[in-house]
Amino acid sequence: MNENFVDPNETRTPEQRVQYEEINRSGKCPFCPGEFSKIHKSEILRKNNSWLVTRNDTPYKGTTHHFLFVYTADHTSKFSDLPTQHRLDLFELYDWINEEFNIESGSFLMRYGGPGNGSSVRHLHAHVIVGGNDKLKNPEKIKVKVGYQE
Numbered sequence: 487m488n489e490n491f492v493d494p495n496e497t498r499t500p501e502q503r504v505q506y507e508e509i510n511r512s513g514k515c516p517f518c519p520g521e522f523s524k525i526h527k528s529e530i531l532r533k534n535n536s537w538l539v540t541r542n543d544t545p546y547k548g549t550t551h552h553f554l555f556v557y558t559a560d561h562t563s564k565f566s567d568l569p570t571q572h573r574l575d576l577f578e579l580y581d582w583i584n585e586e587f588n589i590e591s592g593s594f595l596m597r598y599g600g601p602g603n604g605s606s607v608r609h610l611h612a613h614v615i616v617g618g619n620d621k622l623k624n625p626e627k628i629k630v631k632v633g634y635q636e
Contacts, residue, residue: 491515496606496631502544506606517609518561532582533558536572539579542613548628551592551616553583556609563608565598576612583614592616595630604631 491514494506505525509516516525523530528541536559545552559572580594596612597603605611617628 491517491608493601493606493608496604498546499544502606515561515609517556517607517611519558522556522558531586532579534575534578535559536568536575537579539583546615546628546630548617548624548626549615550618551587551589551614553614555579555612555614557611562610563598563600565596565610568610580612580614589614589616591619593630595632597632603633 490510492506492509494503494510497503497506509525514521516522522538526540527543530538530540531553532539536557537555538558539553539555542552542554555576557568557572557576560567562568565573583589584592593615594612595615596610597605598610600608615628615630618624
């Protein structure tokens with residue numbers, strides 16, 4: 487029996503759902519080394535020994551920036567599995583993206599474990615999400631799932 491590495495029910499677009507159903511049929515994790523570049527269209531902006539950062543192919547509605555950080559050293563969905571250096575590698579790229587794109591205000595989001603955390607991919611990854619900075623001009627909030635109410 488294949489493990490489902492993605493959850494089509496957690497996708498945000500019909501195209502993404504179709505893609506994720508195909509991924510589950512393949513039985514391969516789309517964020518594991520050798521697989522990520524087959525599905526992800528945006529260029530990899532930077533990488534180090536254990537992470538890469540790229541623009542998210544399906545950014546949340548209303549974002550000015552939406553970056554995706556993918557753990558590349560191994561397959562896991564738990565931050566607690568990472569050696570200390572790999573944790574530091576993530577924040578090296580986090581610092582770089584904020585400096586490179588002059589981000590002064592944003593959100594860092596990492597869902598781990600799962601299912602049930604709102605994530606569509608069962609491979610450790612994180613997001614930097616930046617919205618507009620004028621609440622009076624556009625008061626609508628960016629909506630991101632981080633789990634479900636009890």
